[in-house]
Amino acid sequence: PKIIVATSNEHKLKEIKEIFNDFNVAGMSKDYIAPEETGHTFCENALIKAKSIEHLGEIVLADDSGIEVQALLGLPGIYSARYSGGNDYQNNQKLLEELKHHANRKARFVCCMVAIVNKKIISAEGILEGTIAFEPKGENGFGYDPIFIPSGFNQTLAELGSDIKNKISHRKKALEQIRKKIMEILK
Numbered sequence: 001p002k003i004i005v006a007t008s009n010e011h012k013l014k015e016i017k018e019i020f021n022d023f024n025v026a027g028m029s030k031d032y033i034a035p036e037e038t039g040h041t042f043c044e045n046a047l048i049k050a051k052s053i054e055h056l057g058e059i060v061l062a063d064d065s066g067i068e069v070q071a072l073l074g075l076p077g078i079y080s081a082r083y084s085g086g087n088d089y090q091n092n093q094k095l096l097e098e099l100k101h102h103a104n105r106k107a108r109f110v111c112c113m114v115a116i117v118n119k120k121i122i123s124a125e126g127i128l129e130g131t132i133a134f135e136p137k138g139e140n141g142f143g144y145d146p147i148f149i150p151s152g153f154n155q156t157l158a159e160l161g162s163d164i165k166n167k168i169s170h171r172k173k174a175l176e177q178i179r180k181k182i183m184e185i186l187k
């Protein structure tokens with residue numbers, strides 16, 4: 001089946017394509033203007049994005065995700081993309097700076113996927129637990145990957161690379177759940 005994804009983040013799209021390699025996954029064109037993310041939760045924002053392209057196909061999908069840091073009471077959370085007002089590197093620097101005086105470096109990635117399948121709205125959430133590293137390491141991935149060490153590993157997601165990331169990630173978990181719900185509607 002064909003799935004259109006409401007994202008302007010090419011890294012997300014690449015991961016979704018790798019995980020959903022049994023679907024025909026298409027992104028948006030260059031001139032796609034994303035809606036304002038005015039929701040208060042990941043799923044609210046994912047729904048806003050999915051609805052914005054509902055008219056484009058029988059199956060549309062949107063991903064809203066971010067990192068929640070325990071010592072920062074869950075921030076940056078839904079503000080992850082706009083945390084520093086700058087780029088990924090600056091977001092990472094700000095997070096490391098904020099955590100300087102905290103011993104607790106626990107964090108988790110959260111992803112909410114919303115799909116609209118033949119007008120039916122479905123959602124699924126995935127979580128990846130881990131800790132924040134003391135400095136950025138690794139070249140793979142995007143966003144907070146260089147400073148996030150998943151539980152059970154001793155390297156960052158950016159060091160571990162996409163093969164491992166796409167087996168364990170919040171995005172992978174959310175996609176596997178939503179895959180089941182999509183197939184249930186289509187059968």
Ligand code: ITT
Pocket residue numbers: 006007008009012034037063064065066067080081091109141142143144145169171
């Ligand atoms: P779209 O809304 O167009 O999909 P976006 O990048 O703005 O793209 P979000 O609003 O969902 O997406 O913000 C997600 C941010 O959370 C992202 O920019 C990263 O900073 C962070 N993030 C989410 N998933 C991540 C991952 O797998 N690895 C690293 N950082 C991630």
